[in-house]
Amino acid sequence: MSNDSSDRSLSSVITWNKDVKVMPYALFGVVALIVGAVAAIMTLINGHDTMFNLSPEVPWGLLIASYAFFVLTASGLAFIGGIGHAFGNSAYLKINRRIVVMAFAVLLAGFTQIGMELGHPLRLAWYMLVSPNFSAPITWMGVLYSIELLILAFELYLVLKPNPTEKDHRNSAVVGFCAMIFGVLAAATLGFVFGSNTARPFFHGSYFSTFFVVSGITAGAAMLLFVHNLVYWGRVPSSLSKTMSSLGKLMATGIGVMIFLYLWKILATVYTPAADGGYAAIRELLSGSLSTNFWGGEILLAIVLPLFLVLITKAQSMKMLGLAGFIYIVGFFFTKYDFIIAGQVPVGGDDFIGSGINRMADFQAYVPASGEWLIMLLGCGVFFTFYFFAEKILVLEKES
Amino acid sequence: MRYGMIIDLARCIGCNACTVACKSHNGTPKDIFWSQVLVEEKGEYPNARVVPTPILCMHCEDAPCVKACPTGASYKDENGIVHVNQDKCIGCKSCMVACAYDARKFMGGEPKSYFPGKEVTELEEVQHTEFSRGVVSKCDFCADRLKEDLLPACVGTCPAQARIFGDLDDPGSEVSKILVKKSGRTLLSHKGTKPSVYYLAR
Amino acid sequence: MALAALGGGLPLQSPVLAAGKSAETESINGFCDGCLYKKCMSKYTVKNGVLMSSEGHPDGLYNEGNMCGRGQAQVMTLYDPWRAKTPLKRTNPKKGLNEDPGWVEISWEEALTTTAKKIGAVMEKDPREFVMLSGFGAYPSLYMRPFSAAVGTPNVMYSPGCFCSVHSASEILHGSFVEGADLNYCKFRIEIGRGGANVGSADGEVQADVRCSIDKGMRTVKVDARNSTLFSNSEWVPISPQGGLAFALSLEHVILHEIKVFDEWFVKNRTNATYLIGDYGDYVRHAQSNKPLVWDTDAQTAKEFDDASIGDYALDGSYTVNGMTARPSFALIKEKAKAYTPEWQEKITTIPAAKVRELAATLVKEARIGSTIDVNGVTMPYRPVCVSIYKGLTNHQTGHLAYYAVMTVNILLGAFDVPGGNLGFNNYHYKKDEDGHPVHFHLGPPHHVKFPPKTLDMKDLIPMQHDVGYMFTNSARDLEGHWLDYKPKVGFFYGGNLFSKGGSEEEISEGLASFEFAAAIAINMDEHTHFADIVFPEANHFETDFCYERVFERPSKQQYKQGPMGARKALVKPLYDGRAADDILIQLAKRLNILPKTNIIMSKMNKIKGVSPTTTNLKDVWDAWISGKYGAEWNFDKAAEVGQIALPPIPKEKIYQYYYAPDNQVRLPIYHIFLKKTGEEMIEMCKKAGTEHPVGNETIRNIYQPIPHWVEGPEFPHGKDGFDMNLVGWRNPQFLHDVNNSTGNPLLQEVACKSPFYGKLVLNPRTARRKGFNDGDMVYVENQYGVKVGPVPVKTSEIIHPEAAGVEGGHSRKAFSMNPVNHTSPLSWNRLIPINWKTIDPVTGAIEISPLIRITKA
Numbered sequence A: 001m002s003n004d005s006s007d008r009s010l011s012s013v014i015t016w017n018k019d020v021k022v023m024p025y026a027l028f029g030v031v032a033l034i035v036g037a038v039a040a041i042m043t044l045i046n047g048h049d050t051m052f053n054l055s056p057e058v059p060w061g062l063l064i065a066s067y068a069f070f071v072l073t074a075s076g077l078a079f080i081g082g083i084g085h086a087f088g089n090s091a092y093l094k095i096n097r098r099i100v101v102m103a104f105a106v107l108l109a110g111f112t113q114i115g116m117e118l119g120h121p122l123r124l125a126w127y128m129l130v131s132p133n134f135s136a137p138i139t140w141m142g143v144l145y146s147i148e149l150l151i152l153a154f155e156l157y158l159v160l161k162p163n164p165t166e167k168d169h170r171n172s173a174v175v176g177f178c179a180m181i182f183g184v185l186a187a188a189t190l191g192f193v194f195g196s197n198t199a200r201p202f203f204h205g206s207y208f209s210t211f212f213v214v215s216g217i218t219a220g221a222a223m224l225l226f227v228h229n230l231v232y233w234g235r236v237p238s239s240l241s242k243t244m245s246s247l248g249k250l251m252a253t254g255i256g257v258m259i260f261l262y263l264w265k266i267l268a269t270v271y272t273p274a275a276d277g278g279y280a281a282i283r284e285l286l287s288g289s290l291s292t293n294f295w296g297g298e299i300l301l302a303i304v305l306p307l308f309l310v311l312i313t314k315a316q317s318m319k320m321l322g323l324a325g326f327i328y329i330v331g332f333f334f335t336k337y338d339f340i341i342a343g344q345v346p347v348g349g350d351d352f353i354g355s356g357i358n359r360m361a362d363f364q365a366y367v368p369a370s371g372e373w374l375i376m377l378l379g380c381g382v383f384f385t386f387y388f389f390a391e392k393i394l395v396l397e398k399e400s
Numbered sequence B: 001m002r003y004g005m006i007i008d009l010a011r012c013i014g015c016n017a018c019t020v021a022c023k024s025h026n027g028t029p030k031d032i033f034w035s036q037v038l039v040e041e042k043g044e045y046p047n048a049r050v051v052p053t054p055i056l057c058m059h060c061e062d063a064p065c066v067k068a069c070p071t072g073a074s075y076k077d078e079n080g081i082v083h084v085n086q087d088k089c090i091g092c093k094s095c096m097v098a099c100a101y102d103a104r105k106f107m108g109g110e111p112k113s114y115f116p117g118k119e120v121t122e123l124e125e126v127q128h129t130e131f132s133r134g135v136v137s138k139c140d141f142c143a144d145r146l147k148e149d150l151l152p153a154c155v156g157t158c159p160a161q162a163r164i165f166g167d168l169d170d171p172g173s174e175v176s177k178i179l180v181k182k183s184g185r186t187l188l189s190h191k192g193t194k195p196s197v198y199y200l201a202r
Numbered sequence C: 001m002a003l004a005a006l007g008g009g010l011p012l013q014s015p016v017l018a019a020g021k022s023a024e025t026e027s028i029n030g031f032c033d034g035c036l037y038k039k040c041m042s043k044y045t046v047k048n049g050v051l052m053s054s055e056g057h058p059d060g061l062y063n064e065g066n067m068c069g070r071g072q073a074q075v076m077t078l079y080d081p082w083r084a085k086t087p088l089k090r091t092n093p094k095k096g097l098n099e100d101p102g103w104v105e106i107s108w109e110e111a112l113t114t115t116a117k118k119i120g121a122v123m124e125k126d127p128r129e130f131v132m133l134s135g136f137g138a139y140p141s142l143y144m145r146p147f148s149a150a151v152g153t154p155n156v157m158y159s160p161g162c163f164c165s166v167h168s169a170s171e172i173l174h175g176s177f178v179e180g181a182d183l184n185y186c187k188f189r190i191e192i193g194r195g196g197a198n199v200g201s202a203d204g205e206v207q208a209d210v211r212c213s214i215d216k217g218m219r220t221v222k223v224d225a226r227n228s229t230l231f232s233n234s235e236w237v238p239i240s241p242q243g244g245l246a247f248a249l250s251l252e253h254v255i256l257h258e259i260k261v262f263d264e265w266f267v268k269n270r271t272n273a274t275y276l277i278g279d280y281g282d283y284v285r286h287a288q289s290n291k292p293l294v295w296d297t298d299a300q301t302a303k304e305f306d307d308a309s310i311g312d313y314a315l316d317g318s319y320t321v322n323g324m325t326a327r328p329s330f331a332l333i334k335e336k337a338k339a340y341t342p343e344w345q346e347k348i349t350t351i352p353a354a355k356v357r358e359l360a361a362t363l364v365k366e367a368r369i370g371s372t373i374d375v376n377g378v379t380m381p382y383r384p385v386c387v388s389i390y391k392g393l394t395n396h397q398t399g400h401l402a403y404y405a406v407m408t409v410n411i412l413l414g415a416f417d418v419p420g421g422n423l424g425f426n427n428y429h430y431k432k433d434e435d436g437h438p439v440h441f442h443l444g445p446p447h448h449v450k451f452p453p454k455t456l457d458m459k460d461l462i463p464m465q466h467d468v469g470y471m472f473t474n475s476a477r478d479l480e481g482h483w484l485d486y487k488p489k490v491g492f493f494y495g496g497n498l499f500s501k502g503g504s505e506e507e508i509s510e511g512l513a514s515f516e517f518a519a520a521i522a523i524n525m526d527e528h529t530h531f532a533d534i535v536f537p538e539a540n541h542f543e544t545d546f547c548y549e550r551v552f553e554r555p556s557k558q559q560y561k562q563g564p565m566g567a568r569k570a571l572v573k574p575l576y577d578g579r580a581a582d583d584i585l586i587q588l589a590k591r592l593n594i595l596p597k598t599n600i601i602m603s604k605m606n607k608i609k610g611v612s613p614t615t616t617n618l619k620d621v622w623d624a625w626i627s628g629k630y631g632a633e634w635n636f637d638k639a640a641e642v643g644q645i646a647l648p649p650i651p652k653e654k655i656y657q658y659y660y661a662p663d664n665q666v667r668l669p670i671y672h673i674f675l676k677k678t679g680e681e682m683i684e685m686c687k688k689a690g691t692e693h694p695v696g697n698e699t700i701r702n703i704y705q706p707i708p709h710w711v712e713g714p715e716f717p718h719g720k721d722g723f724d725m726n727l728v729g730w731r732n733p734q735f736l737h738d739v740n741n742s743t744g745n746p747l748l749q750e751v752a753c754k755s756p757f758y759g760k761l762v763l764n765p766r767t768a769r770r771k772g773f774n775d776g777d778m779v780y781v782e783n784q785y786g787v788k789v790g791p792v793p794v795k796t797s798e799i800i801h802p803e804a805a806g807v808e809g810g811h812s813r814k815a816f817s818m819n820p821v822n823h824t825s826p827l828s829w830n831r832l833i834p835i836n837w838k839t840i841d842p843v844t845g846a847i848e849i850s851p852l853i854r855i856t857k858a
């Protein structure tokens, strides 16, 4: 390969996109990153106690929610990317680079969340290698998301490789397909981390694996809709309108399935309150301390509004799709937050006399501390910085 | 051998001597409770009363916390005691979420002193060496005391003599004999964790 | 496996006590001093010179290896950085709770000399001006009273005073400090106003209680304003706070007038129920011997009560003897009880009439009247029922009456000092006076009432008083009004706390500030140090050798005639410059040139022989004490090796007074002649001095009656001006008292705060609803005398009577110089407790602990 040609081909990937006005986002990312990093360092120095508001009753708080929020979105993105490859869906293939970069950035953001959530993040890698416990779902989740990160990194390399050969194309299709499979598996396994839990009846079962995958794919679509609108400042080029409207339909379908899942989970629990199927948690969601979050955050933001916006515009208005995507993403965050907190509602009943008073009080006392919000901001910062700088300097759209 | 405990709820007076004994013998820092007494009001005036339920790690035979621990930091020893190896713990807290008995405590900072704002006392200086930040700790049935043929601190101290300790596998032990005579109940038995801590009915 | 055999909560047969954990870890025997009783044998783990933990010693006579939370947490107090560390002198002359004394450190020499000079000055002029204010912190002191006596002052008082007037009736009837059920045999027990096992002590009380309740199936009914039941087979009968007397009287009524079954033999042979009462309620006496007369129904004539020829006694009827109409006292008692129907009491207590009938019937049935039991070969009556009390019943103006009414019920059932029944616990052997009545043990014959009163606590006006030190706050502020012809000038504070355990803050402050000079022996900079000029830091008890003998028994196993002797070596090197309290007193005595006198009085008071009058060495005193009691082979060092020693327990049959009085010659005064006489005497005495008894002659006449009867006290809720309920307090197991600074112990505070009730005003939800309060609302609580406390949060609870508001703990501490954990409980029960002549029980000096209150929204 001559220098000349390599130069030219490199420019097919790396440029300075003058017309892409994403610097404000990237800069926001940098600021968020710095602020978040300061909080992270403070957490490393001072420890969780001073920075987070966790308690023995609610050991998993905002950061587990934000972790799920990010990694499930990444899974969803990988899924959408995978569809492009697997079924040759040209609408999605068109934005494949964007999808891969975005998935990678979001997953990275997710890793910062779990990293900061751990009491000893550095030990993690070591002991997962030295003495992994394979009966722990969290081990598998960790393994799968690590693999997913590697796959996405490899895919990133492949899709950004200048002068891709035919083989590269085929490879990247295979890798994209793998990313989809592992993304979905990882998301489902994250669901299983909760689903395998017998201590918290609300978590237990296959429901969340399904819900995570579906809502994650929906989030992936929403994310793409939203980010495209950001990148083009609300004026998504018509060349992408087919893609966007396809994503909009995907999102609407996802929300449709979610409605279905919600309905039967809630009905099944409320119908048999005595069956220890998480009634206390559902009650907390429907009418308890989390009810504002649930009705406002989940039902309104994750279901009603985005669906409404997509349906009345027949998935044709780019702006409305972007808005719907944004609203859904916020709602999606609530679905994760609420479910993780609600699931930790004390196990009640006569069998555990006393749990009623002591633990309920502490449960209701959980409100994320500013330290937790700042770590979440760190995650956002990682995403914004990584992704929008990529927008600025990489060619993320291909003619296809 | 499988160590086990019986707590006779008919005797328990909710005095929390067990709580303090556990704290003092294990030197757990402020806020870290391995032994607790839950209290609840039951019934309506005038048929109401306060009922205490002491809880600690149930040393479940089928321990969900051990299963959930990604690094193997949580493990069960040959005597049925569930331990946390503090050097291996990454502080992911999955064990806490997996435990329905509120038995595990995460210490998200340096051990807290009982005398904030003052110099760390000689006593706490020694006590705190046993505790490191960012990991989970829990009751270990006072394994160090068992080695010396002493009863767990909470058992020996109980003024109502409501706690009985011994080997559940040995049919001749006091605990086994009692469990044959009176039906002991485990908490949340439907969860299938098979706790080694039994409760005699109030 | 050795452990397998351990279970059962049974004491472990200590295989490894002396053996340390490892080379640098030592296990040292001793006894616990985490509460005033110090009855529990313990062992301590010391690691590299650091005291790590304590635990119950399996050989402990009382605790059997157990140890309560206070004992467990006590180690903290040693390392408490808030301790009093060096001798201090005040520089700010202004004394007050919120004044910074401006402490400067001084030498021990300066502290001792300055104080000795001040005491010396009043000692020469008028030693009464020296006032010792003491309390439970001074329980282990051998020198506190002797030192004060050697200075020559009569003003030695337990400062917080009479919050537990639970001794009077027991003293008179059992000759014992306290009473309770025989936990060897009792089957059915009613407890009125007793927290009991709630205080969670390890010293044998809980163990015996739980064994009798759970293992032997004793049923307990708690008659209390809040539910204090703990064991599964105890039941709660809610009672309105001022109703205890009415309930007891009604039990008497049902037994005498409805069931009409009682232990006739016991009543006839062992009480003065047969004594004939003539005009003015006095005994009708034999003309020559002056002995009280009884009516022999066989001979149809009056005879001396101890006449061996009596065929049968009359309990009823009316006879003419010595020219007057005479009736057996029983007839009068019965007549009085007639009005006290269950329906009548229901209006006062809110206890359904049917419930009272049921309880009375159960008492009679379970008493198994006529049955006997063999205890170690001795046949005795078997009456396994008991009505027992504590301060919830007695700390009211009518407390002594109520106490007497309860004891009357026990006596009617014959369940008195026999197996299964109501017992005294000091193994006092009845001695009788010429009327056949037992002579009291602790208080001696009723305190001789005198006018004018000589001491600041006014005990000369309160015949059955027990620690009425609280009066000091009144008398010190108004000497003339209390007929005192001297002014207290030098105060000495040691181990008592008027603020956390006494009454109103403002009044106490004024009283304490009135001393020209005051010194304090303190373990921490508590409220009293704010009123001291010199502070002597007391060493933590773990830093010095320590020796203590437990004297008073509590209802528990009662097999030990004397409390055990505890001995403990210093466990660690002193952290600061403190000294043992008795060492400080000895040094002061030396500088006052009263050391020999002090030592001699000390020897006498404690029955110690062979102490050199000039000794300044506590250990010599302990050696003499221990060897004198346990034999020459014992001394402090040897005792400390063990930790606790005791004389062998007395045989079980001998714990029952019945054993000592088979001749039936001791007659329990069921007709309370002493009360009647003393009341008359007091009124007469005051009249001679041209005044009234400060309680009011009317009240004296009302209360000082020979037969328990209904009197409505000044804190009775009628709802006037919104004062429609009473405040009741109870303890949490963490802070029974402040001995060893328990409220300042952050570990105990941490645990106490887990209680849903601690620091809150507990209200029945119905009451709260009626008053429009919700959980967490902030309210003010006010007593009839204008003291207002708050704002405090409301906690609704089903375990409290709708006419009561509850406080758990209730010692809200004030001094800013203490560890701030002290301030976690904002609700001060004590401040609302009225301390004045009009509300105290004029017989015992008991303070009204359930004052009438009004609650308003903050």
Ligand SMILES: Nc1nc2c(c(=O)[nH]1)N[C@H]1C(S)=C(S)[C@@H](COP(=O)(O)OP(=O)(O)OC[C@H]3O[C@@H](n4cnc5c(=O)[nH]c(N)nc54)[C@H](O)[C@@H]3O)O[C@H]1N2
Pocket (backbone or CB within 6 Å): C134, C135, C136, C137, C138, C158, C159, C160, C161, C163, C164, C494, C495, C496, C497, C498, C500, C501, C502, C521, C522, C523, C524, C526, C527, C538, C581, C730, C731, C736, C737, C738, C739, C740, C741, C809, C810, C811, C812, C829, C830
């Ligand atoms: N709120 C409330 N008030 C009460 C009671 C209650 O339960 N609650 N109980 C009442 C009853 S029944 C009683 S008998 C009285 C008892 O009341 P007190 O006789 O006053 O006894 P304590 O509260 O144990 O101790 C009082 C003071 O002694 C100090 N002290 C403790 N140990 C030592 C020591 O070793 N050396 C020295 N120098 N000082 C020491 C403490 O710091 C505290 O300031 O309180 C009565 N008042």
Ligand SMILES: Nc1nc2c(c(=O)[nH]1)N[C@H]1C(S)=C(S)[C@@H](COP(=O)(O)OP(=O)(O)OC[C@H]3O[C@@H](n4cnc5c(=O)[nH]c(N)nc54)[C@H](O)[C@@H]3O)O[C@H]1N2
Pocket (backbone or CB within 6 Å): C035, C036, C037, C163, C164, C192, C193, C194, C195, C196, C197, C198, C199, C201, C202, C203, C223, C224, C225, C226, C228, C239, C240, C241, C242, C243, C244, C390, C391, C392, C393, C554, C727, C728, C729, C730, C731, C732, C736, C737, C849, C850
């Ligand atoms: N080991 C050890 N044991 C001790 C002590 C110690 O220091 N160490 N201290 C001893 C001393 S000094 C005392 S005074 C005792 C205290 O022993 P208790 O008197 O048993 O203790 P309290 O918890 O104060 O219980 C008072 C009860 O009376 C109820 N009550 C309050 N007001 C009223 C009322 O107006 N009417 C009725 N019917 N009930 C009411 C309360 O609800 C509560 O249940 O403990 C003694 N025991």
Ligand code: SF4
Pocket (backbone or CB within 6 Å): B007, B011, B012, B013, B014, B015, B016, B017, B018, B019, B037, B052, B054, B157, B158, B159, B160, B161, B162, B163
């Ligand atoms: S020490 Fe015994 S009686 Fe007290 S709370 Fe614990 S188990 Fe219950």
Ligand code: SF4
Pocket (backbone or CB within 6 Å): B056, B057, B058, B059, B060, B063, B064, B065, B066, B082, B098, B099, B100, B101, B102, B103, B104, B138, B193
């Ligand atoms: S009680 Fe909890 S911590 Fe203990 S073994 Fe069972 S699951 Fe594990």
Ligand code: SF4
Pocket (backbone or CB within 6 Å): B068, B069, B070, B071, B072, B073, B074, B084, B088, B089, B090, B091, B092, B093, B094, B095, B096, B135, B136
């Ligand atoms: S917190 Fe520690 S002990 Fe618990 S599951 Fe994680 S690694 Fe295991």
Ligand code: SF4
Pocket (backbone or CB within 6 Å): B021, B022, B023, B025, B026, B034, B035, B056, B057, B138, B139, B140, B141, B142, B152, B153, B154, B155
């Ligand atoms: S067995 Fe030991 S570690 Fe476990 S609760 Fe009891 S005292 Fe604490």
Ligand code: SF4
Pocket (backbone or CB within 6 Å): C032, C033, C034, C035, C036, C037, C038, C039, C040, C063, C066, C067, C068, C069, C070, C071, C072, C201, C202, C203
């Ligand atoms: S009752 Fe508790 S504080 Fe008192 S001596 Fe016993 S262990 Fe110590």
Ligand SMILES: [Mo]
Pocket (backbone or CB within 6 Å): C163, C164
């Ligand atoms: Mo008392």
